[in-house]
Amino acid sequence: MDKAAWIRCVKSSLLKAGLPIRYVTRTCLELSDHAEESAEESAEESNVTGGEVLLLGESPQELSTQLVRSFRKQGFLRRIPPVLLLLLPLPVTILATGVYFGLSRVFLEAFIHPEKGPEEFPLHVIITFWIVFYVGRMVVPLLSGLAACAITQRMSRPWGWAAAFFALQCWATALLGTSMSVAASEGSLTVSLESLWPHLMGSAQLLSGVAIALFGFLAVSRLRLEQLQVE
Amino acid sequence: MARRKTNPDFLTGIPELLLLQLLSRTPMHGYAVVQAISASTAGELKFGEGSIYPILHRLEGEGKLTTKCGEHNGRQRVVYRTTKKGLKQLAESHSTWQRITNAVTTVFEAPNNGLRESHG
Structure with a gap:
């Protein structure tokens, strides 16, 4: 899955789960930076090119599930x-x-x-x-x-x-x-x-x-x- | 499809301890934290984004980490740093961790120490 689709999938899952838009936007920016850096590093190491997400271990669904679970544990309400x-x-x-x-x-x-x-x-x-x-x-x-x-x-x-x-x-x-x-x-x-x-x-x-x-x-x-x- | 190596279940709480320690030394962004954990444990411990980012966000929410947003190579980057509250938590967690590892080590190094054989 390419980076843009991967991020979009995470974003969609987080929004559907009802997390605040501000939090979702910031998290996706972070993940986007993470994926870019990961791809750059992999390209340097093995001459792999393209926008593939190479080092993001989890699937977008797994990552979103963990983010949502963690977010909902914070705060009484x-x-x-x-x-x-x-x-x-x-x-x-x-x-x-x-x-x-x-x-x-x-x-x-x-x-x-x-x-x-x-x-x-x-x-x-x-x-x-x-x-x-x-x-x-x-x-x-x-x-x-x-x-x-x-x-x-x-x-x-x-x-x-x-x-x-x-x-x-x-x-x-x-x-x-x-x-x-x-x-x-x-x-x-x-x-x-x-x-x-x-x-x-x-x-x-x-x-x-x-x-x-x-x-x-x-x-x-x-x-x-x-x-x-x-x- | 190659199965990814997973960390043992008893590592719950370890990523938090490592994050606080690493971020108390130098401010880092998420990717750098993931890499730093792997590098500083000689590849023995690897935590994915699904573990690291939720913990970073939670610690930030609890005031144990503070963030600074900036731009790097045209990309938005969030850099984390341990706060005083985080340092206090780190000291407590580290002390607990040492007590536990000492206790576990004692069991392994002296398996019969203080144990009575059960007959029956």
Whole structure:
């Protein structure tokens, strides 16, 4: 196998395994330098010419397997992906819900003053409430999704894992899909969360999450393939 | 097809020790490391790229090696060097290695020393 094909094969295997592009690029540069030097030295010794990879002992598949195995042993997140896949979605969702709840509460308290008694809200405040309740509800899936992306990137696994993780994340988000209720009476403000499951919004979140996961999976696969072809 | 000579299974951990030692003497790139191991052990130990590069990358990730990227003959080259943390690891590993080799040598040189024959 010539050097270029050999390197391309290693690169393709590493990318398919989900290793970071930066790491793959640097490793391939190193291997390319290694192969060049090996070929030069062999040519000097035995008058062998051409781009054959003479001293690279392992096949590209063997070398990539060892590189991937070694890479995945480094770091906590890379070592326990199945555990992450099963256990993390729920805490991540709870955390994201907490962030949403906390931010919304602070925001609402800035507008509602229960000590003043019932009051007429101006239109812009009502519109803002709607944004908080309905558009803002996307914050939880968004935060959960971003967390899922960040975690799966750290896991260095094929993107199928990321898609599965994201889908589970969406399921957890839908399960805990929340709606906020606000009650202002007798000088106190109560902001509480109610589960949407199994109502329409929860199911919609689940379906949209799965759709986004599939779309992301296809988009990333395509990007990686394009990058491979360009380089 | 000629079968390649493989290193014995008990050599796990040896490449790391050799890498840290060789790179503490002089900074080298991957190919030079592979050659240096073979040359400095008179060809007795040969480790392929599949062994060397993963270890180099891991040691770099652990902060025991540092790298410098440069250009050589128009090619990008990554040169490794042992860090202080790597030197500390090297000292510990070397000490362990000496204790183990001494222990194994003792067994081989005095096979009946301290052993009782089993009857039964």
